[in-house]
Amino acid sequence: MSAKPPLLEVKDLAVSYGSLRAVKGISLEVHEGEIVTLMGANGAGKSSILSALSGLTPFQGTVRFDGQDLRRVPADRIVALGMAHVPEGRGIFGDLTVRENLRLATWIRHDREGIRADTERVLDRFPRLRDRLEQPGGTLSGGEQQMLAVARALMSRAKLLLLDEPSMGLSPVLVREIFGILQEINRQGVTLLLVEQNANMALRIASRGYVLETGQVAFSGASGDLRSDPRVRKAYLGG
Amino acid sequence: MVYFLQQTLNALQLGSLYALIALGYTMVYGILRLINFAHGDLFMVGAFAAFGIAAWLGWPFVPTLLLSMAAVAALGVLIERLAYKPLRQAPKMSAVITALGVGIFLEHLMLVFNPYPRHMPELMPVHLWTVGRLSLSSHQVLIIGLSLVLMLILDWVVMRTKLGLAMRAIAWNGRIVPLMGVPVNRVISATFAMGAALGAAAGTLYAMAYPVIDPYMGVLVGWKAFIAAVVGGIGNVRGAVLGGFILAGVEIGVAAFLPTTYRDFISFGLLLVLLVVRPHGLLGRPRLEKV
Numbered sequence: 001m002s003a004k005p006p007l008l009e010v011k012d013l014a015v016s017y018g019s020l021r022a023v024k025g026i027s028l029e030v031h032e033g034e035i036v037t038l039m040g041a042n043g044a045g046k047s048s049i050l051s052a053l054s055g056l057t058p059f060q061g062t063v064r065f066d067g068q069d070l071r072r073v074p075a076d077r078i079v080a081l082g083m084a085h086v087p088e089g090r091g092i093f094g095d096l097t098v099r100e101n102l103r104l105a106t107w108i109r110h111d112r113e114g115i116r117a118d119t120e121r122v123l124d125r126f127p128r129l130r131d132r133l134e135q136p137g138g139t140l141s142g143g144e145q146q147m148l149a150v151a152r153a154l155m156s157r158a159k160l161l162l163l164d165e166p167s168m169g170l171s172p173v174l175v176r177e178i179f180g181i182l183q184e185i186n187r188q189g190v191t192l193l194l195v196e197q198n199a200n201m202a203l204r205i206a207s208r209g210y211v212l213e214t215g216q217v218a219f220s221g222a223s224g225d226l227r228s229d230p231r232v233r234k235a236y237l238g239g
Numbered sequence: 240m241v242y243f244l245q246q247t248l249n250a251l252q253l254g255s256l257y258a259l260i261a262l263g264y265t266m267v268y269g270i271l272r273l274i275n276f277a278h279g280d281l282f283m284v285g286a287f288a289a290f291g292i293a294a295w296l297g298w299p300f301v302p303t304l305l306l307s308m309a310a311v312a313a314l315g316v317l318i319e320r321l322a323y324k325p326l327r328q329a330p331k332m333s334a335v336i337t338a339l340g341v342g343i344f345l346e347h348l349m350l351v352f353n354p355y356p357r358h359m360p361e362l363m364p365v366h367l368w369t370v371g372r373l374s375l376s377s378h379q380v381l382i383i384g385l386s387l388v389l390m391l392i393l394d395w396v397v398m399r400t401k402l403g404l405a406m407r408a409i410a411w412n413g414r415i416v417p418l419m420g421v422p423v424n425r426v427i428s429a430t431f432a433m434g435a436a437l438g439a440a441a442g443t444l445y446a447m448a449y450p451v452i453d454p455y456m457g458v459l460v461g462w463k464a465f466i467a468a469v470v471g472g473i474g475n476v477r478g479a480v481l482g483g484f485i486l487a488g489v490e491i492g493v494a495a496f497l498p499t500t501y502r503d504f505i506s507f508g509l510l511l512v513l514l515v516v517r518p519h520g521l522l523g524r525p526r527l528e529k530v
């Protein structure tokens with residue numbers, strides 16, 4: 001019996017901006033059903049990796065998702081394959097209402113009934129959004145925008161969510177709430193690749209992690225091992 | 240009073256045409272932050288397309304209008320693909336200058352085939368109704384009515400359809416729109432097609448109302464429609480319509496009281512003052528900065 005191939009398989013991924021090499025050949029794997037976290041200091045290259053995976057940024061190396069080589073697949077087709085990227089800063093369209101933000105994410109879908117049912121489902125999951133359906137996205141609080149960003153990604157029926165610092169700028173209570181929801185989403189079968197600076201929170205819900213330093217993987221392993229690794233503790237877990 | 244009503248009708252007719260053209264400027268600007276200075280010339284090509292279809296094929300109004308709109312829509316898309324798309328990452332000024340160049344190219348291409356002004360054949364008979372001393376022509380009704388219908392359709396597309404959502408999302412933050420599964424290039428093409436088609440409709444109607452057409456007809460009208468779009472708040476669809484009617488109202492108002500040679504001087508002066516007071520235009524607003 002051979003194990004199932006990983007849902008996402010990244011080999012020697014490199015991203016350059018002009019002469020700046022932001023990501024210098026990293027490899028990682030995410031298996032179906034996992035929560036994997038990608039940690040690292042500011043400028044380590046975390047967002048660049050996610051942008052490469054979702055097709056926003058050109059890259060070198062190979063990326064396989066669900067058996068498909070993603071080289072030269074445009075970003076909008078990658079969404080259709082089942083990968084959704086919740087970008088850094090949430091990427092809410094400020095003068096579209098909450099409802100319109102959700103609807104836009106169903107561009108690739110044509111199953112009216114399924115869309116309606118999924119809208120109800122995500123609104124049940126994020127009741128605060130239900131109360132604000134007709135409000136412009138730009139008027140939501142940071143936490144509400146983060147919820148909308150996750151809700152929107154769910155509307156595309158993604159198998160894999162790429163989340164770029166969902167805890168950024170949120171109060172500890174809200175971070176716990178959002179991480180709880182992420183865990184729940186994962187239990188329902190969605191795989192998560194979670195970029196975080198909040199290593200404590202991230203390692204709590206992830207099964208494995210990668211630690212990035214200046215565009216390279218410095219450490220990787222099971223969450224428990226990373227949490228007890230003195231080097232990781234010193235750099236990312238506050239001693 | 241009758242005089243006032245008569246002038247109002249004239250202003251509504253002219254305003255409808257300005258508004259239709261202004262929409263093309265504002266849509267393209269909204270989505271690409273590009274001032275498509277070739278747009279006035281698309282209006283001109285629309286008039287000539289209608290002329291060609293009517294003169295050589297002898298088609299009646301409706302198919303003439305539709306074919307002119309379709310042909311110019313295709314031209315608009317082609318121009319975007321060939322001339323603007325390669326410059327999308329270049330400084331905005333390069334694309335703006337390219338647009339000016341495309342406009343001059345279109346004018347002179349038309350000049351090759353039409354060295355003299357053309358007289359537009361009648362696409363449909365004109366009825367004239369008079370109520371007291373007020374006279375209303377069927378062309379006026381057609382122009383105002385059809386423009387209104389087209390504007391309502393456009394407003395519906397922009398505000399209610401997924402395509403419209405995508406256009407507004409690109410206007411807000413185009414970089415991440417692909418993450419929604421939206422093929423941005425196709426949305427941009429659709430935007431150019433719609434703007435160009437509206438310009439061609441304006442060209443066709445304009446040629447019916449003012450039946451002598453020449454390859455430079457789009458220059459001044461284009462500038463005026465562009466200014467109407469700016470006055471309304473460029474990037475804002477309803478603003479473009481409002482700006483078109485305001486500009487026409489001011490022009491006709493000025494011409495009613497002063498020699499026509501003063502018209503453009505005074506109306507543009509007034510608009511400049513308005514822009515000093517409201518730099519983002521009437522319905523434009525400085526955007527709520529995104530987080």
Ligand SMILES: Nc1ncnc2c1ncn2[C@@H]1O[C@H](COP(=O)(O)OP(=O)(O)OP(=O)(O)O)[C@@H](O)[C@H]1O
Nearest residue numbers: 017020022040041042043044045046047048049088
């Ligand atoms: N569009 C760009 N053009 C040029 N350089 C860029 C661009 N995007 C990122 N960089 C550079 O690439 C490096 C990695 O950036 P990236 O945003 O991937 O880091 P990050 O790990 O996500 O950081 P943070 O935690 O601050 O979000 C940085 O040095 C950054 O300045």
Ligand SMILES: [Mg+2]
Nearest residue numbers: 046047048088
């Ligand atoms: Mg980042």
